[in-house]
Amino acid sequence: MSKIYRIRRISAAGLLAVPIIMSGCSGFSKESKEVDPPPAQQEAQMLQMVNGAVTDGATKTTAVAPTATVYLFNENGLLAPVSLALPQSDDKNVGASLRVALESIVKDGLYKTLIPEGFMGVLPAGTEVKDVSVEKDKKTAIVEFSKPFVTYDAKNERAMLEAITWTLTGDANIKHVQIWVDGEKLTQMPINQTPLDQSLGREFGINLEKGEGANYLTSSPVVVYFSALSPAGIPYYVPITRLVDPGQNKLHTALGELIHGPGIRGDLVQVMTSGTSLESVKTSKDGTVTVALKDDMFAEGEQVPQEMLQSVVLTVAENAGNPKVKIQLNGTAPVIGSDQLNYSEPVSRPEYINEIPL
Numbered sequence: 247m248s249k250i251y252r253i254r255r256i257s258a259a260g261l262l263a264v265p266i267i268m269s270g271c272s273g274f275s276k277e278s279k280e281v282d283p284p285p286a287q288q289e290a291q292m293l294q295m296v297n298g299a300v301t302d303g304a305t306k307t308t309a310v311a312p313t314a315t316v317y318l319f320n321e322n323g324l325l326a327p328v329s330l331a332l333p334q335s336d337d338k339n340v341g342a343s344l345r346v347a348l349e350s351i352v353k354d355g356l357y358k359t360l361i362p363e364g365f366m367g368v369l370p371a372g373t374e375v376k377d378v379s380v381e382k383d384k385k386t387a388i389v390e391f392s393k394p395f396v397t398y399d400a401k402n403e404r405a406m407l408e409a410i411t412w413t414l415t416g417d418a419n420i421k422h423v424q425i426w427v428d429g430e431k432l433t434q435m436p437i438n439q440t441p442l443d444q445s446l447g448r449e450f451g452i453n454l455e456k457g458e459g460a461n462y463l464t465s466s467p468v469v470v471y472f473s474a475l476s477p478a479g480i481p482y483y484v485p486i487t488r489l490v491d492p493g494q495n496k497l498h499t500a501l502g503e504l505i506h507g508p509g510i511r512g513d514l515v516q517v518m519t520s521g522t523s524l525e526s527v528k529t530s531k532d533g534t535v536t537v538a539l540k541d542d543m544f545a546e547g548e549q550v551p552q553e554m555l556q557s558v559v560l561t562v563a564e565n566a567g568n569p570k571v572k573i574q575l576n577g578t579a580p581v582i583g584s585d586q587l588n589y590s591e592p593v594s595r596p597e598y599i600n601e602i603p604l
Contacts, residue, residue: 312329312601313343314332314347315328315329315600317351317408318365320365320474321364322512323512324514325452325453327599327600329598329600330361332346332357333357344380344389348410351409353368362602363476363478369391369395370395370398373395374391376390376391376428377390378390385420385422386422386424387414387422387424389423389425390426390427390429391428392428400437403437403438407435407442410423412485415447415448423447453487453511454489455488455509457488466494468490468499469486469487470488471485471556471564473557474513474514482600483560484514495527497527498524500565501558504558505518505522521542523541524539525538529566535570535571537572537574538573538577541575549584550583551584552587555573555583558571559573559589559595571594572590574590
């Protein structure tokens with residue numbers, strides 16, 4: 247319960263982990279003489295400022311318009327989506343933007359200054375993204391890395407594959423991923439031999455853990471979003487693929503696991519109280535999913551922590567094909583979050599999540 251109250255204090259202070267709308271500006275000043283082109287890292291910082299960064303010399307950058315959501319290690323070794331303001335390529339090819347996104351998840355890479363405190367790249371330092379091509383008809387991204395890609399720590403093998411796959415499949419044009427190194431397609435990873443004979447997709451999972459009573463060989467996966475806190479106290483969301491007993495309704499099970507709460511990994515925050523119960527889940531003709539919850543902790547008209555409500559929206563979106571979501575609480579309406587959104591009305595998953603100030 248202490249963590250729930252902590253979330254509510256954070257929410258009351260107005261810390262918004264998932265802003266819905268952000269604005270930016272543009273424009274470069276021209277120099278009258280030729281100069282050497284800036285290093286990629288410096289160029290990224292310049293472009294970040296052009297895209298809407300707010301600085302005053304005394305404070306850090308506080309707001310930028312995101313261009314991509316990538317998956318990075320947090321302080322506890324879990325992968326978390328983080329929305330970054332990455333440079334935009336002049337090349338309008340889908341592969342060009344995907345390449346920049348992958349470059350941002352290289353440890354100590356080109357865009358390390360754009361990564362918020364408490365997060366770090368997943369791919370081995372020195373890895374070069376040599377090419378990203380897209381087979382549009384198959385919605386498959388084919389990625390070629392340089393040789394340093396295979397110099398990883400064995401314990402990070404699966405996390406590397408998860409970060410690559412989830413970063414790329416965040417683009418609506420991509421459902422599958424193939425990995426190449428120096429001109430050769432990998433059929434398995436070189437250390438732990440994770441098989442790569444088939445393309446990877448989101449069904450590969452992320453931050454895998456086994457639910458209570460589940461068996462690794464016969465279980466089914468659901469994805470649940472819990473909350474965590476950055477070193478600066480900013481709440482953000484972490485997806486967990488939890489293996490559960492098969493044969494159950496996937497969406498009901500996922501929401502049940504959300505109520506059950508996180509395991510012991512990564513200091514994740516429980517977004518609901520032990521007194522929360524799932525009353526019903528209904529899908530309307532237009533595909534909107536309505537989730538009815540009951541929790542006597544909340545009085546009628548009281549604002550509900552956005553961490554609780556957004557975790558429901560993200561969990562439903564991940565397990566039900568990204569529908570719009572309505573939330574009922576204790577049979578009353580409206581359900582207003584601490585972000586001032588009315589969750590009694592259909593809410594879409596935000597385009598960018600975890601916009602964390604630098």
